[in-house]
Amino acid sequence: MDINRLNKIRRDFVANVSHELKTPATSLQLLADSLVETLDDDPEQARVFASQLKSETGRLSRLITDLLDLARLESEEGVTNPKPVDVRSVLMVVLSRMRQTARHKDISLLWRRYGESALYTIEGDETQLTSMFTNLVDNAVKYTPPGGRIEVTGSSDGEEIEVRVADTGIGVPQEKLPRLFERFYRVDKARSKETGGTGLGLSIVRHVAENHGGRVTVESTPGEGSTFTVYLPCT
Ligand SMILES: Nc1ncnc2c1ncn2[C@@H]1O[C@H](COP(=O)(O)OP(=O)(O)OP(=O)(O)O)[C@@H](O)[C@H]1O
Ligand SMILES: [Mg+2]
Numbered sequence: 299m300d301i302n303r304l305n306k307i308r309r310d311f312v313a314n315v316s317h318e319l320k321t322p323a324t325s326l327q328l329l330a331d332s333l334v335e336t337l338d339d340d341p342e343q344a345r346v347f348a349s350q351l352k353s354e355t356g357r358l359s360r361l362i363t364d365l366l367d368l369a370r371l372e373s374e375e376g377v378t379n380p381k382p383v384d385v386r387s388v389l390m391v392v393l394s395r396m397r398q399t400a401r402h403k404d405i406s407l408l409w410r411r412y413g414e415s416a417l418y419t420i421e422g423d424e425t426q427l428t429s430m431f432t433n434l435v436d437n438a439v440k441y442t443p444p445g446g447r448i449e450v451t452g453s454s455d456g457e458e459i460e461v462r463v464a465d466t467g468i469g470v471p472q473e474k475l476p477r478l479f480e481r482f483y484r485v486d487k488a489r490s491k492e493t494g495g496t497g498l499g500l501s502i503v504r505h506v507a508e509n510h511g512g513r514v515t516v517e518s519t520p521g522e523g524s525t526f527t528v529y530l531p532c533t
Pocket of ligand 1: 467478483498
């Protein structure tokens with residue numbers, strides 16, 4: 299890649315990060331001011347500001363964590379210290395963590411495995427893989443209306459592991475699919491603000507897959523659902 303293009307990417311990144319940090323920082327300041335002003339005369343209202351302050355702080359700290367994860371992933375070529383990881387048990391942990399949130403939204407979360415469990419071991423980084431699958435299942439839950447269904451399917455032939463996360467959610471219009479894995483890209487900025495998204499999840503997913511010599515693809519139909527598929531080579 300030529301140096302001018304690299305510099306432009308870097309400038310865009312700094313501009314994006316500054317913009318994304320500025321929004322929660324401004325609202326923290328406003329909320330803190332409002333809290334101070336209402337504390338004596340209107341404790342009821344002060345309580346409301348305090349709780350908003352808490353949720354905005356959470357948002358800001360999630361954003362910073364994601365940015366740090368991404369910066370670390372991007373600076374690594376491949377996986378620095380690969381160890382044998384059982385992808386199936388990583389998925390089990392992720393699914394059991396997400397089950398509660400799914401149930402809360404009345405979404406069924408199903409797991410299906412094809413191929414011997416022994417075929418699910420790869421050389422990799424367990425933390426990265428956990429974060430990749432968490433992001434995919436988190437999206438599926440977030441972008442699927444109540445009553446929907448998420449199916450996670452694993453299959454392996456010993457050469458390659460394929461993990462599909464399929465939901466019956468809102469889907470993504472065809473023309474938006476090519477940009478989906480870019481940092482900070484959100485299909486609907488206004489709606490994402492409500493759900494607390496920063497648009498970094500899928501770029502983390504793509505980096506983890508590529509660091510493991512694999513890749514990720516997406517198929518989607520608006521109003522019907524989306525399927526994200528991760529392919530990971532076994533050796
Ligand atoms: N399963 C899905 N169904 C529908 N739209 C999705 C799905 N997964 C991702 N998207 C769209 O892709 C965008 C980018 O996803 P990504 O995970 O990168 O960001 P996010 O979920 O908005 O924020 P976060 O950084 O918290 O993950 C989302 O804003 C959403 O519009
Ligand atoms: Mg996400």
